[in-house]
Amino acid sequence: MTTAAPTRLQALKLKMETREARIGIVGMGYVGLPLTLLFSNEGFRVTGFDIEPAKVATLNSGGSYIVRIPPDSIQQAQKKGFHATADYSEVAQMDAVIICVPTPLNDYHEPDLRYVRETVESIAPYVNEGQLIVLESTTYPGTTEELVVPRLEKGNPSGLKVARVADEPGIHVAFSPEREDPGNDTVARHDIPKVVGGCGPAALELASAMYGSIFRKVVPVSSTSVAEMTKLLENIYRCVNIALVNELKQLCMKMDIDIHEVIDAAKTKPFGFQPFYPGPGLGGHCIPIDPFYLSWKAKQFDFHTRFIELAGEVNTAMPYFVLEQIAAGLNEHSKSIKGSNILVLGLAYKRDVDDLRESPSLTILELLRHRGASVAYNDPYFPTVGHGRHYALNMINTPLDNLGSYDAVVIVTDHSTYNYKEIVEQSKLVIDTRNATKGITSPKILRC
Ligand SMILES: NC(=O)c1ccc[n+]([C@@H]2O[C@H](COP(=O)([O-])OP(=O)(O)OC[C@H]3O[C@@H](n4cnc5c(N)ncnc54)[C@H](O)[C@@H]3O)[C@@H](O)[C@H]2O)c1
Numbered sequence: 196m197t198t199a200a201p202t203r204l205q206a207l208k209l210k211m212e213t214r215e216a217r218i219g220i221v222g223m224g225y226v227g228l229p230l231t232l233l234f235s236n237e238g239f240r241v242t243g244f245d246i247e248p249a250k251v252a253t254l255n256s257g258g259s260y261i262v263r264i265p266p267d268s269i270q271q272a273q274k275k276g277f278h279a280t281a282d283y284s285e286v287a288q289m290d291a292v293i294i295c296v297p298t299p300l301n302d303y304h305e306p307d308l309r310y311v312r313e314t315v316e317s318i319a320p321y322v323n324e325g326q327l328i329v330l331e332s333t334t335y336p337g338t339t340e341e342l343v344v345p346r347l348e349k350g351n352p353s354g355l356k357v358a359r360v361a362d363e364p365g366i367h368v369a370f371s372p373e374r375e376d377p378g379n380d381t382v383a384r385h386d387i388p389k390v391v392g393g394c395g396p397a398a399l400e401l402a403s404a405m406y407g408s409i410f411r412k413v414v415p416v417s418s419t420s421v422a423e424m425t426k427l428l429e430n431i432y433r434c435v436n437i438a439l440v441n442e443l444k445q446l447c448m449k450m451d452i453d454i455h456e457v458i459d460a461a462k463t464k465p466f467g468f469q470p471f472y473p474g475p476g477l478g479g480h481c482i483p484i485d486p487f488y489l490s491w492k493a494k495q496f497d498f499h500t501r502f503i504e505l506a507g508e509v510n511t512a513m514p515y516f517v518l519e520q521i522a523a524g525l526n527e528h529s530k531s532i533k534g535s536n537i538l539v540l541g542l543a544y545k546r547d548v549d550d551l552r553e554s555p556s557l558t559i560l561e562l563l564r565h566r567g568a569s570v571a572y573n574d575p576y577f578p579t580v581g582h583g584r585h586y587a588l589n590m591i592n593t594p595l596d597n598l599g600s601y602d603a604v605v606i607v608t609d610h611s612t613y614n615y616k617e618i619v620e621q622s623k624l625v626i627d628t629r630n631a632t633k634g635i636t637s638p639k640i641l642r643c
Pocket of ligand 1: 221222245295310314331332373374377481
């Protein structure tokens, strides 16, 4: 009895399932590098692509530039065949290419897809028949079909088209959102279900086979647009709920009610309530940015996303609210912001991460300086801070001594390395934007 030869798709799937497939990951950043290690740990041979020569050199010398990724894990991956490159011609040797490049906003708060566009145009000349190309960068619904597919089809010299039906020759294209929560070690990355949408059933099958080798659960959806929208719904949900709790915090302060005590009580409800916590404003590359990808796209459909705009308004105002609270705290000591010495604790956008992007600390430092304060910062993850698109601080980290010499110490990021009891004891005035001093009773603390 003769057995039928495996179909083209079956052969590709088998390569994924047996981990013989070669995986290329484009963008060796906060998303791409951990994903690289995940694939490598599972036995895949991975090539990392990045346009920053310093990152490529660091990785190839067995080093790391992300605090929570130890150099040892890069060296382990190297032993399993990992190397980094800026040479896109190596794309031709890959069975799958996963794109994890930035998707920021431009100065007009509109999607800036230049990194995705440049990546797709760079890989297009090297894509080959049967290859799987997956976009993981967060973006508005329609990007994969409207931006990725036409550029791949136009840019490859063999005239390959995207395969739409099973066993049609061509390139397979899919979208799968990255759902990790940096700094949160309570859920292992491979335990986060992987949502996947394909440009047609073959791409979906192939991408599901690839991610199924790594993630415990794959959640297939009917299109790339559904997968793109899923990620936005998740982040908009967070953004809106954080805005809600930031607004209620301000009301609670006026009513002399502790919002944190309220949240702790509310979260005992076993259904229908998920706790969100107030803070000094949003940060990171996701929550302050992603919702505006959708509000921009919505305009094409003559639709106004009011929740997104309102949440953005409330969250963006939070650093200004903190500034008011610092002024109120200093006022109690007969001081003004102008001429005061103020130390900001924590630059990172959230606890225990080395990521500065969109951090409210940067805005608060800028605002304080603008109002005439003499400012300093401490953050174990940033020996210096220079300038970015919205700030020009050019400062160096101040050691955590002599706290009594500051008129106010402002906790903006509640890193777990800080001893908050000692900080309160040694400071004249502590403005706590994160409830980091919970359980410490002192008239020196102003919680906001
Ligand atoms: N950081 C997060 O927590 C997180 C979580 C979920 C989703 N995301 C999404 O993942 C995507 C990537 O985010 P990130 O935080 O990893 O960004 P990042 O800035 O940390 O990393 C992106 C990397 O891509 C590289 N790059 C840029 N253009 C390139 C090109 N043309 N070719 C090759 N490399 C290129 C950059 O040099 C950089 O190393 C974004 O869309 C983001 O919204 C991020």
